C-alpha cells in the first residue's frame with residue numbers, strides 16, 4: 001500500500017495524540033496509525049488579537065497542546081513519547097474566530113453568524129518530536145495548517161434552534177459537526193473535508209513525507225516553508241527512496257545550507273526579493289524574504305520590532321484617506337493615488353506596497369484596491385469604520401507612547417510631555433480642550449463602541465430591565481444597540497455637557513432612536529438619573545480605586561435591590577500574564593490617565609464592596625469584555 005511507508009515510519013515509535021476529540025482519534029485510527037491518547041490540559045486562552053492571522057493562533061494552540069502533554073509525560077509519568085501530535089480547529093467568519101460554544105446562546109450566536117455565508121475552517125497541527133537527554137526533554141516542533149471553505153445555507157430560526165437542541169454543536173468549533181446533522185446545513189465545501197471534521201489527514205501525511213523522506217540536498221531550493229513538500233504526493237514514496245529517516249538529519253541539511261549562504265556574503269540577503277536565486281540553496285519564507293528556520297529565527301521578536309512600522313503605515317494611509325479614495329474609485333495605480341492625495345509617487349508607492357503586504361490592500365497588475373476588510377473598517381464613511389480610533393491613535397496615543405519610558409519610570413501620565421498641557425481635570429484638559437480634539441476623541445470612542453456594542457449588549461440576558469442609564473455613554477452607540485436588542489428598554493445616556501452638545505451627528509440614520517435620551521451631567525458631582533440597570537463602559541479603567549469607590553457608592557445608593565450593573569472593560573486574567581491586548585491597554589491607560597485595566601477578581605472585589613453580588617464575567621473575544629452583577 002502506498003501509504004504504508006509513511007505511516008510505517010511511525011510504527012516503531014511511541015506516538016501520542018494530545019487530543020480529546022473523538023473525531024481526531026477516529027480519523028487517525030482509520031488509517032491504521034497506532035497511538036496512545038493523552039488529552040491536553042492546555043487551556044485555549046491565548047490572546048487571539050496578538051496573532052497576525054487566525055491560522056497562526058490555531059497553530060500556536062496546537063503546539064501548546066502537544067508540548068503540554070510532552071512535558072507532563074516526561075516529568076510526571078517519566079515516560080517520554082517519541083512523537084506527540086496536537087491539533088486545534090477554529091472557524092473564522094467576518095474577522096471573528098469561533099471556537100466551541102460555551103452554552104446554547106453562544107451556539108446560537110455562532111450559527112446565526114455563519115448562516116447564509118461562506119466561512120473558513122482552519123486546523124493547526126503540531127508534530128512534536130521528543131528526546132530525553134540527561135533527563136531533560138528536548139523537542140523539535142513541526143507545524144502546519146490547512147484551510148477549508150464551507151458555505152452554509154440560510155438557516156431559519158426554527159432549524160437553528162432544532163439543531164442547537166440536538167446537542168451536537170456543543171463540543172465543536174463554530175458550533176457544528178459537518179460529519180453528522182450539521183452536514184444538512186452545508187451548501188458546499190472547498191478543500192479537505194476531514195480538515196473541517198478536525199484533522200487534515202492529507203496534509204499531515206505530506207508533512208510526514210517531508211520529515212522522513214527529505215528530497216536530495218540539491219533540490220532543496222524547491223522547498224517553500226509551510227507549503228506541501230516538493231514531492232507532489234506522498235503516494236509514490238517507498239522506504240528505498242530515502243537515505244534518511246530522521247527529521248533531525250533533514251534539519252541539519254537545512255542548517256548547512258544556511259551557513260553556506262551566510263559565508264557566501266551576497267545574492268540572497270534577508271532584505272532582498274523572495275525570488276529564489278539559483279545559487280540560494282535555502283528554504284525560503286514568504287512575504288518579506290526572511291529565511292526562517294522556525295526553531296532558530298526569532299520571528300516573534302522581529303514581528304514586535306516591526307510592529308510600530310506597521311501601525312504607522314496604517315495610520316498614515318488612513319490619515320491620507322487612501323482607503324476612502326480606493327473605496328470610491330475601485331482600482332488605482334500608485335501615481336493616481338499620489339496625485340490625488342498630493343504626495344510623492346515614490347513614497348506613495350512604498351506605502352501602498354506595505355499596506356498590500358500587510359493585507360490591507362490588494363495589489364494586481366491593474367493597480368491597488370481595498371480589501372473587503374479595508375472597505376468595512378478603514379474607509380471613514382462605512383458603518384463599522386475604525387477610522388476615528390485610528391486617527392486618535394496617531395494624533396493622541398502615538399505622542400503619548402513616545403514617552404512610555406518616562407511613564408514607566410515615573411508611574412504617571414505623560415500628557416504634559418506630549419502636549420505641553422497639564423491634565424488636572426483629565427477630560428476637560430486632555431480630550432475636550434478644543435473642538436477639534438473633542439470631535440476626534442468622540443469619533444474614536446464611537447468607533448470602539450460600535451465595534452464592541454453587539455457583543456457587550458448580548459453578553460448577558462438583560463431583558464428583565466426596563467430603564468438603563470449609561471454613565472459616560474458618550475455618543476450613545478451602546479445605548480442604540482441595547483434598545484435594538486431589548487425593545488422594552490429605554491436608555492438614558494449621561495455624559496458631560498461638552499459631549500452631549502455634540503452627539504447629534506453620531507446618531508444612526510433612519511433608525512428609531514426614541515428610547516435613547518441624552519442628559520448632561522458629571523457622574524462624580526451630580527445626581528444620577530433613576531434606572532434599574534446602570535452601565536459603565538470603558539469608565540472604570542480611567543480612574544484610581546479611590547475614585548471608583550466614590551462612583552460605585554453613588555451607583556449603589558441609587559440602585560434598589562435587584563437593580564443591575566453592567567461594566568464593559570478589557571478584563572485581565574488573574575495572573576496578568578496572558579491577555580496581551582488588555583495588558584498593552586493597561587500601559588495605554590498609564591501614559592494618559594490615572595487609571596489601569598483590572599483583572600476579573602479585582603473588579604469582583606470592587607463591586608462586592610458596594611453590595612453588588614453574583615458577579616459574572618463574560619470574555620467576548622472582542623475588544624471589550626462584559627461584567628454583570630446585581631444589587632442585593
Ligand SMILES: Cc1cn([C@@H]2O[C@H](COP(=O)(O)OP(=O)(O)OP(=O)(O)O)[C@@H](O)[C@H]2O)c(=O)[nH]c1=O
Pocket residue numbers: 018019020021022023024039040044065087088089090091100121171172173174176177178179182196197198
Ligand atoms: C467544524 C467542526 C469541528 N468539529 C470538532 O470541533 C472540535 C474543535 O475543538 P478543538 O479545540 O480543536 O478540539 P477538542 O475537541 O477540544 O479536543 P482537544 O484536541 O483535546 O483540545 C474538534 O473536536 C473537532 O473534531 C467537528 O467534529 N466537526 C466539525 O464540522
